[in-house]
Every structure is written in structure tokens, then in C-alpha cells.
Amino acid sequence: MWKPDRHSRQPLYEQIADHIEQRIAYGEFPPGSLLPSERKLAAELGVNRSTVIMAFDELRATGIVERRTGSGTRVSTTKWEIAPKHTPNWKRYAQGGQFLPNLPFMRKIREALTRDPSLIDFASGELAADLAPINEIAALMSEHRYTSYLGYDNPQGYIPLRQALVSYLAEHRNIRATEASILVTSGSQQSLYLITQCLLSPGDAVAIEDPSYCYSLPMFQSAGLRLFRLPVDPYGVHPEDVRALYKKHRIKMVFTNPNFHNPTGTVLAAERRKQLLEAASELALPIVEDDPFSLTAYEGTPPSPLKSMDEIGSVLYIGSFSKIAASGLRIGWMVAPREIAERLADARQQMDFGLSVIPQQVAAQFLSSSYFAPHLKRLRMQLLFKRDLLVEALNKELPDLIRFAVPSGGLHLWCKLVPEIHDGRLLEEGIRRGVVFVPGSVYGSDSGFVRFTFARARTEDIPAGVAKFAEALRAAIGG
Amino acid sequence: MWKPDRHSRQPLYEQIADHIEQRIAYGEFPPGSLLPSERKLAAELGVNRSTVIMAFDELRATGIVERRTGSGTRVSTTKWEIAPKHTPNWKRYAQGGQFLPNLPFMRKIREALTRDPSLIDFASGELAADLAPINEIAALMSEHRYTSYLGYDNPQGYIPLRQALVSYLAEHRNIRATEASILVTSGSQQSLYLITQCLLSPGDAVAIEDPSYCYSLPMFQSAGLRLFRLPVDPYGVHPEDVRALYKKHRIKMVFTNPNFHNPTGTVLAAERRKQLLEAASELALPIVEDDPFSLTAYEGTPPSPLKSMDEIGSVLYIGSFSKIAASGLRIGWMVAPREIAERLADARQQMDFGLSVIPQQVAAQFLSSSYFAPHLKRLRMQLLFKRDLLVEALNKELPDLIRFAVPSGGLHLWCKLVPEIHDGRLLEEGIRRGVVFVPGSVYGSDSGFVRFTFARARTEDIPAGVAKFAEALRAAIGG
Ligand SMILES: Cc1ncc(COP(=O)(O)O)c(C=O)c1O
Ligand SMILES: Cc1ncc(COP(=O)(O)O)c(C=O)c1O
Numbered sequence: 001m002w003k004p005d006r007h008s009r010q011p012l013y014e015q016i017a018d019h020i021e022q023r024i025a026y027g028e029f030p031p032g033s034l035l036p037s038e039r040k041l042a043a044e045l046g047v048n049r050s051t052v053i054m055a056f057d058e059l060r061a062t063g064i065v066e067r068r069t070g071s072g073t074r075v076s077t078t079k080w081e082i083a084p085k086h087t088p089n090w091k092r093y094a095q096g097g098q099f100l101p102n103l104p105f106m107r108k109i110r111e112a113l114t115r116d117p118s119l120i121d122f123a124s125g126e127l128a129a130d131l132a133p134i135n136e137i138a139a140l141m142s143e144h145r146y147t148s149y150l151g152y153d154n155p156q157g158y159i160p161l162r163q164a165l166v167s168y169l170a171e172h173r174n175i176r177a178t179e180a181s182i183l184v185t186s187g188s189q190q191s192l193y194l195i196t197q198c199l200l201s202p203g204d205a206v207a208i209e210d211p212s213y214c215y216s217l218p219m220f221q222s223a224g225l226r227l228f229r230l231p232v233d234p235y236g237v238h239p240e241d242v243r244a245l246y247k248k249h250r251i252k253m254v255f256t257n258p259n260f261h262n263p264t265g266t267v268l269a270a271e272r273r274k275q276l277l278e279a280a281s282e283l284a285l286p287i288v289e290d291d292p293f294s295l296t297a298y299e300g301t302p303p304s305p306l307k308s309m310d311e312i313g314s315v316l317y318i319g320s321f322s323k324i325a326a327s328g329l330r331i332g333w334m335v336a337p338r339e340i341a342e343r344l345a346d347a348r349q350q351m352d353f354g355l356s357v358i359p360q361q362v363a364a365q366f367l368s369s370s371y372f373a374p375h376l377k378r379l380r381m382q383l384l385f386k387r388d389l390l391v392e393a394l395n396k397e398l399p400d401l402i403r404f405a406v407p408s409g410g411l412h413l414w415c416k417l418v419p420e421i422h423d424g425r426l427l428e429e430g431i432r433r434g435v436v437f438v439p440g441s442v443y444g445s446d447s448g449f450v451r452f453t454f455a456r457a458r459t460e461d462i463p464a465g466v467a468k469f470a471e472a473l474r475a476a477i478g479g
Numbered sequence: 480m481w482k483p484d485r486h487s488r489q490p491l492y493e494q495i496a497d498h499i500e501q502r503i504a505y506g507e508f509p510p511g512s513l514l515p516s517e518r519k520l521a522a523e524l525g526v527n528r529s530t531v532i533m534a535f536d537e538l539r540a541t542g543i544v545e546r547r548t549g550s551g552t553r554v555s556t557t558k559w560e561i562a563p564k565h566t567p568n569w570k571r572y573a574q575g576g577q578f579l580p581n582l583p584f585m586r587k588i589r590e591a592l593t594r595d596p597s598l599i600d601f602a603s604g605e606l607a608a609d610l611a612p613i614n615e616i617a618a619l620m621s622e623h624r625y626t627s628y629l630g631y632d633n634p635q636g637y638i639p640l641r642q643a644l645v646s647y648l649a650e651h652r653n654i655r656a657t658e659a660s661i662l663v664t665s666g667s668q669q670s671l672y673l674i675t676q677c678l679l680s681p682g683d684a685v686a687i688e689d690p691s692y693c694y695s696l697p698m699f700q701s702a703g704l705r706l707f708r709l710p711v712d713p714y715g716v717h718p719e720d721v722r723a724l725y726k727k728h729r730i731k732m733v734f735t736n737p738n739f740h741n742p743t744g745t746v747l748a749a750e751r752r753k754q755l756l757e758a759a760s761e762l763a764l765p766i767v768e769d770d771p772f773s774l775t776a777y778e779g780t781p782p783s784p785l786k787s788m789d790e791i792g793s794v795l796y797i798g799s800f801s802k803i804a805a806s807g808l809r810i811g812w813m814v815a816p817r818e819i820a821e822r823l824a825d826a827r828q829q830m831d832f833g834l835s836v837i838p839q840q841v842a843a844q845f846l847s848s849s850y851f852a853p854h855l856k857r858l859r860m861q862l863l864f865k866r867d868l869l870v871e872a873l874n875k876e877l878p879d880l881i882r883f884a885v886p887s888g889g890l891h892l893w894c895k896l897v898p899e900i901h902d903g904r905l906l907e908e909g910i911r912r913g914v915v916f917v918p919g920s921v922y923g924s925d926s927g928f929v930r931f932t933f934a935r936a937r938t939e940d941i942p943a944g945v946a947k948f949a950e951a952l953r954a955a956i957g958g
Binding site for chain 2: 018090102145149200222281350
């Protein structure tokens with residue numbers, strides 16, 4: 001006789017509901033007939049009576065059975081007699097799988113922006129239309145004729161783009177990569193996803209920064225990883241913390257965003273970079289360096305990546321066009337040992353069969369074009385200008401209520417709120433007044449922080465956006 | 480004291496090797512020192528001596544320890560004294576995760592094609608350059624100016640493309656979709672991946688066709704699904720088999736490719752379509768209809784999709800540009816209940832943050848352009864021409880050694896080989912003679928079949944390719 005499977009991920013009551021539904025569907029219990037009593041079924045199946053009651057409740061909710069007090073549970077006549085047709089229980093399917101939903105605050109912000117595109121956007125971590133090289137890309141696309149064969153692309157990515165990236169990495173990031181060690185990805189996001197899904201196994205321990213890039217958190221959790229935190233201070237993470245986590249939890253990998261860290265804007269200090277690499281090589285521990293922001297350095301040379309100092313090959317390096325050109329291109333790259341790049345490319349075939357050729361062509365052309373260097377220069381100047389506007393407005397509107405360090409690169413400014421505040425309440429007050437920003441708790445930190453992205457809002461909107469935020473903050477304190 | 484974890488996925492010997500390496504790294508066993516004997520360690524850790532021997536072998540392979548018969552196992556001096564630096568054990572990382580490697584035959588074919596692009600290609604399931612609308616796409620790209628904002632796109636896909644797909648689906652496939660029920664994907668592959676990863680859980684039973692699209696097999700297995708087969712006869716799958724699998728294994732979903740099935744070319748008979756939908760609605764069972772080929776119907780009207788007859792919403796419908804336009808665009812779509820489309824879009828944010836905007840713009844323009852209808856017409860004619868060439872050549876070269884049904888749509892011809900043959904041997908003989916094709920066992924069937932794709936090879940190469948295949952087959956029989 002059938003028994004529920006106690007090792008299954010599916011709750012017992014759901015298994016029982018499914019099972020009864022199946023017996024009804026097969027005519028064992030015809031429409032109108034009485035089902036066995038809860039007590040009897042519980043004994044038969046070896047479960048608590050309360051479990052059977054939950055199963056019956058579930059069946060009742062979908063109209064498959066009816067219960068009347070005192071007269072037991074019967075198979076519905078209406079549902080089954082006239083039209084024995086059932087839409088799949090999509091709600092339950094939507095709960096399947098390993099993917100946790102993304103963060104509720106991020107969905108709330110997205111929904112608010114969709115409802116009202118006139119909101120001043122300090123939340124989306126990307127460049128405004130006037131910072132992105134839209135005209136340059138349009139010009140390139142009209143200069144070139146896209147007549148090459150559009151078949152399935154090379155699994156590691158379009159070869160001319162990988163060649164252009166070899167030069168780019170040598171020139172801008174002091175990284176000596178080869179075509180074979182590069183994997184082109186759908187942004188840094190896909191690089192991180194491939195690493196967590198294909199190189200780590202559920203239950204593995206990894207170290208991540210506290211706070212951390214917010215979309216990586218559900219991704220790590222979906223992969224079943226055990227997360228341990230490396231607090232970020234004004235000089236970045238502590239290499240000693242990495243050793244301690246290794247000792248204690250046998251961490252398998254370290255994820256870091258050392259150059260203009262998201263959300264704090266921190267740059268990992270030079271001495272700590274050396275120590276971190278030493279720890280990695282002593283412990284044979286891979287470091288994932290997520291580096292989307294370094295070329296935004298407003299003044300002076302961008303920080304040197306860990307990868308440029310990585311003598312023995314401990315570092316998987318991740319780059320992206322999203323924060324220096326356009327996030328909607330979805331072009332990123334990873335530099336990895338050849339066997340890793342090949343492994344990840346092979347696994348990706350199962351996920352999406354590789355990237356579209358056209359944006360890879362556009363990216364290759366842009367990187368090799370005379371538009372690239374002037375674009376970067378202009379981008380840095382404009383980001384600096386926007387940052388200054390934001391800092392000025394914050395100092396003017398909220399001199400005593402917030403504290404922040406002024407970032408020297410990146411798209412974001414990270415604020416500590418002096419008053420104790422409820423994150424969600426603050427966001428709602430902001431949306432009501434026409435401004436969105438990201439509550440700090442989204443990044444895995446304590447609440448009481450806010451991330452302002454100054455790259456996305458229109459320059460002229462920045463002062464008004466801060467004024468609205470100030471009002472929202474005062475309202476949230478008052479409330 | 481530390482003990483290996485018997486419930487971990489990591490083999491015991493690996494855990495032990497890791498543990499010893501850690502103790503060495505922390506100086507517990509300095510360079511040159513003697514490690515405890517195998518017997519002693521085995522007793523300490525509660526494992527067989529052979530397990531400890533395997534752990535030592537692993538450590539020896541990486542040069543961390545040295546063993547000399549009679550004198551026990553010592554920590555290496557060379558490796559540890561001079562430079563205590565260790566590259567991560569990338570080989571082991573490459574074995575992590577849930578993704579099974581893709582099929583060895585497919586890799587072999589890809590490698591052969593990379594080494595020698597002059598091979599006649601009956602293997603790649605895509606259109607040749609002269610069938611794809613390359614000039615049309617190039618023309619569209621030069622007619623339009625791509626100056627729209629290139630930010631992160633809508634998670635469900637570019638809205639004008641979804642609008643164009645609503646019209647396309649109504650006009651060509653008799654499917655009434657709405658913008659909100661469409662999810663744009665990186666080809667059918669990503670649709671299948673999202674469904675298997677996000678709507679099903681490891682251990683779930685599903686029904687797939689036998690034979691089945693070859694890249695879906697490792698994907699299903701990577702998702703931990705239990706696979707049950709639905710044999711495909713000349714009229715497609717049997718609805719009764721679906722009922723039987725439901726009864727026996729509680730299958731949670733049925734995957735089918737009913738229109739010019741890959742690899743067999745079969746069209747599911749009209750009566751069976753009705754019965755399949757009836758079974759689905761009776762059992763509340765979702766059907767995934769993977770429909771990349773229907774618009775290639777050489778003559779007459781393309782078969783009606785199951786989705787067009789799906790009154791209660793049992794069907795998740797998947798389409799793609801890959802087989803009717805260009806696989807390198809990576810544009811596919813899914814029609815699903817709104818909550819499912821939203822769920823999958825949300826999960827995809829964690830994987831790749833959505834699709835590139837540019838190919839979606841190109842696809843939307845192509846669908847709405849006056850190029851689309853004439854392209855389809857020309858495509859069908861040319862596919863018919865290529866099919867006839869292949870059929871003629873096969874009949875001429877191998878009248879007695881093969882059997883096949885002539886397909887009326889799709890890109891492939893499925894051949895039964897009369898003699899008993901070793902799949903791998905045949906492929907090698909083919910590669911040696913300059914032709915590739917896909918051995919039938921790749922599709923999960925018995926060996927003794929071959930799939931010929933006639934869409935990819937150049938028209939003028941088809942007769943020569945078949946002649947080479949005939950030679951290879953004779954050599955493989957002889958051998
Ligand atoms: C640190 C970090 N990593 C990765 C990403 C993902 O960006 P993309 O996939 O667009 O490159 C972001 C985007 O905000 C980020 O800030
Ligand atoms: C039946 C079937 N489904 C899905 C795919 C995946 O194609 P794409 O992701 O390019 O749409 C293919 C390609 O061969 C196929 O034949």
C-alpha cells in the first residue's frame with residue numbers, strides 16, 4: 001500500500017493530498033462518495049491525524065472534496081461530474097525548485113518605478129542615459145554591416161570579443177589573460193551564478209562581504225551555500241578574518257568586490273591585498289574578484305586588481321560592461337584557469353546555449369574603437385560631478401541626520417542614518433514623495449543605512465531627490 | 480577530534496585528504512615530518528585503511544606529501560619549505576556542483592568541427608548561412624538607429640518584442656497570448672532550463688520522449704529529475720503511456736516536441752493531441768510543448784500547436800527563432816500563466832539579469848517587418864530542396880543499409896541503420912572521411928540510428944557528404 005515518503009522535500013500533507021486526488025481521478029472514489037475518515041486514513045498511512053486534516057483542507061480549497069461537520073468528507077459532485085477538468089496547480093509549481101524569490105524591497109522598488117517612471121531613481125545601480133555611450137554604440141552599429149553568420153556561437157564566447165578583452169585587460173587592468181582563459185558572460189551576474197552553481201556544491205561554506213551586492217545574496221542561498229561574513233571596514237575586508245573562517249568552517253571560496261565596493265564604495269587597502277593573496281595561496285583557497293567598478297575611478301589611476309598580483313592563480317576575475325558602458329548590453333567576462341572556463345562554458349550550454357552574437361560584436365567593436373577612451377574619460381568626469389551634487393545636497397538637507405564617506409569611484413554613496421529608523425517605513429515615505437533608494441538591510445547589514453546611486457538619476461533631479469528623501473526621513477522619524 | 484562526514488556528498492578519502500592538507504598548512508606537520516601511519520589514521524578516523532591510502536595517493540599526486548616504501552609518508556620539503564604556495568585544486572572545483580558534463584559525442588563532434596571547419600556538417604541542428612535571414616537582419620540593423628536607453632531590461636523581456644510576439648502567435652500559431660503571459664528567453668534552451676530548475680524539484684518524476692532532443696537530457700539529469708520515457712512511434716507519443724506513467728510514478732510534467740519532433744521528424748497525430756490534452760486536464764498535469772520547428776512545414780499548413788487547443792491552461796508553450804531564423808540571435812519565448820512567467824523572470828534575474836536589449840530589438844523589428852513572410856516562404860522551399868537532395872543521395876548510396884521516413888518539416892532526417900553497428904566507431908570513421916552526423920544513442924535511444932541535419936550543410940556538399948557517410952558505414956560494418 002502507498003505510504004508518504006518521509007525523506008521527500010514535499011510536505012507529508014501535500015503528498016497525501018496528491019495521493020487522494022489521484023485515487024479520485026482514477027475513479028476509486030467516485031463523485032459524491034464518502035472518503036475514509038481522518039482517523040482511519042491517519043492509521044493507514046502512519047501519520048498524525050492533524051496531517052490528514054491538512055491534506056483534506058488542501059483538497060477542499062481546490063474544490064475537489066467537500067466537508068460537512070458530522071457527515072465526513074465527500075468527493076465533490078459539481079467539480080467531478082460535469083467537467084472533470086483541472087488546470088495544473090500552478091501555485092504549487094511556482095513554489096518548486098531551488099530558486100528563492102528575490103528580495104522583497106527590490107521588487108517593491110521595481111514595481112514603484114514601473115507604476116511611476118517619474119520617480120527620482122537613486123536605487124537602480126546603473127548609468128543614466130546621458131552617461132552611457134548610447135550615441136557611440138548607435139554610431140558603431142550604423143558603421144558596421146552585421147552580415148556574419150548567425151549560428152550558435154562558440155560556447156566560451158565570440159572569439160573577436162575575447163581577443164579584444166585580452167588587450168583591454170592588459171592595457172587597463174594589468175591582467176595577462178589569453179583567449180582560452182576568458183569566458184564571456186551575461187554580465188557579472190552570470191559569472192557569479194556559474195561559479196556558485198558549477199564549482200561549489202550545496203552545503204559548501206563560502207565567505208562573502210558584509211554588506212554585499214544585494215542580488216548575489218538570494219543567488220548564494222539558492223545554491224544552498226553556507227554563508228559566512230567578512231565585515232567591510234573603511235579599508236575593506238580583513239585577511240585575518242578569511243583565515244579564521246577557513247580554520248573554523250573550511251570555507252571553499254572567498255567572494256570580494258575590492259574596488260569601489262558595492263554598496264560602501266570602499267577600496268581594499270594595498271597591504272591587505274597582499275595579505276589576502278598570501279592567505280589564499282597558503283590555504284589553496286580560490287578568491288573571486290568581482291570588479292565591475294574600477295574603471296570609474298574619478299581621478300587618478302584605478303586601483304590594481306588582485307588578479308594583477310596573483311602569481312599562482314588563486315583568483316577568478318570577473319569584469320563587466322554594465323557599470324562602465326551599458327547594463328542592457330549584458331556583456332561581462334571571467335578570467336579563469338582554462339579547465340574552469342571550459343567547464344563553465346559547457347554547463348552554460350545547458351542553461352541558455354550561450355550568448356547572442358550581436359551584442360558581443362557590438363562590445364568588441366566598442367572596445368577596439370576610438371570611442372572607448374574618450375567615453376571613459378567623460379564618464380569619470382560626469383560621475384564626479386554627480387557625486388559632488390549629491391554630497392552637497394545631502395550636506396545641505398541633512399547635516400545632522402546622516403554620516404557617509406565620500407567615494408572616489410563607483411556609482412553609489414553609502415549613508416549611515418543617525419536616527420533609528422524602520423527601513424520599510426522609510427522606503428514607503430520616500431516612494432510617496434517621489435524618490436526611491438535602497439534600504440541598507442537589503443545588503444545583509446543591519447538596518448540604519450541607505451544606498452544612494454547617483455549615476456542613474458538625471459543630474460538636474462539630484463537636489464530635488466535629496467530634498468524629497470530628507471522629507472521622507474523626517475516623516476519616518478516622526479512616525 | 481575531527482571525523483569525516485559520512486553524509487557529505489564529498490567522498491571520504493577527499494575529506495581526509497583535505498583535512499590532512501589543512502593540518503599541514505597550519506604547521507601541525509612541518510615539512511619533512513612523518514605523517515601517522517595508514518593503519519593508525521584509519522583507526523583514528525574510523526575508516527578502512529584503503530580509504531586512507533586513497534587520501535595519501537591524492538596528496539601525493541599534488542606533491543604535498545611523498546611516500547617511500549618502508550619509510551612511511553612524509554610532508555614534502557620542496558613543496559612546503561621554499562614557497563608555501565598552493566594553487567587551488569581547480570580540478571576538484573571543476574567537479575563540484577550539480578551540472579553534468581554534456582554528452583561526449585556532442586563534444587567530440589564540436590571538437591572535430593573546430594579542428595577542421597571543412598568537414599561536411601550533418602550534425603549541427605541549425606540553418607546554413609544561406610537559409611538564415613542574414614541579409615534581412617543586416618538591412619534592418621542599418622535601417623534603424625539603436626539609440627534607445629540601454630539599461631537593465633524588463634525582467635520578462637523587451638516590451639515591444641513581447642507585443643510583436645502576441646501578433647506573431649495569433650497569426651501563425653493560433654495562440655492567444657498577452658504581453659504579461661510571455662517570457663522572452665535565450666532560446667528554447669533557457670525556457671526548458673527555467674522550467675526544470677524553478678518549477679520542479681530534485682526527485683520529481685517527469686515524462687520525456689524517447690528519443691529526445693539531446694541537449695535536454697543532461698539538463699534534466701542535472702536538475703535531479705527522474706526521467707520516464709514515452710516512446711515515439713510514427714504518430715508521436717501515446718496518450719495512454721502518459722496516463723500509465725502518472726499512475727505508476729506520479730509524473731509532475733510531460734515534455735513533448737509534437738511538431739516535426741527532433742530527432743525523428745514525427746508529427747503527433749490529431750486524435751492523439753486531443754487525447755493528450757484530455758489526459759492532462761483530467762490529471763491536472765502540465766504539458767510543456769517545445770515547438771521550434773512547426774513553421775518550417777515544407778508544404779501546406781503547419782501543424783496546430785497543442786497550446787491552440789488548450790482550453791484550461793495545461794500547456795506551457797515554448798517557441799524559438801533558432802530554427803526559423805538564426806540560432807545565434809538567442810531569442811526564444813514561453814507562453815505561461817502570468818504567475819509562472821513572473822516567477823521564472825524573477826529567478827532568471829539571479830542567473831543572468833535578463834537578456835541583452837539589442838537582439839530583442841532586432842527580433843522585434845524582424846517579426847514586424849515585411850522581410851519576415853517572404854523569408855519564411857523561401858526557407859520552406861529551400862529546406863524542401865535540401866531534404867530531397869539528401870533523400871536522393873541516401874537512396875542512391877545506401878539503398879539496402881538504411882531505413883527512414885521522409886519528414887515533412889524540420890531540419891532533420893532520422894535513419895535506422897540495418898546492420899548492427901557501434902555508434903562511436905561509425906562516428907570516428909565518418910570524421911576520418913570528412914563528415915559528421917549525430918549517432919542516435921545521443922538521443923537516449925538504442926544505438927543503430929543516425930540523425931542527419933540537412934539544413935546546415937551547404938547544398939552542394941550534401942551528395943558528397945552522403946557518399947562519405949556511406950564509406951564510413953561500410954568501413955564500420957567491415958571492422
Ligand atoms: C558588485 C556587483 N557585482 C555584480 C553585479 C551584476 O552586474 P552585471 O551582471 O550587470 O554585470 C553588480 C550590479 O549591480 C554589482 O554591483
Ligand atoms: C526540440 C528542441 N528544443 C530546444 C532546442 C534548443 O534550441 P534553442 O535554445 O536554440 O531555441 C532545440 C535545438 O536543437 C531543439 O531541437
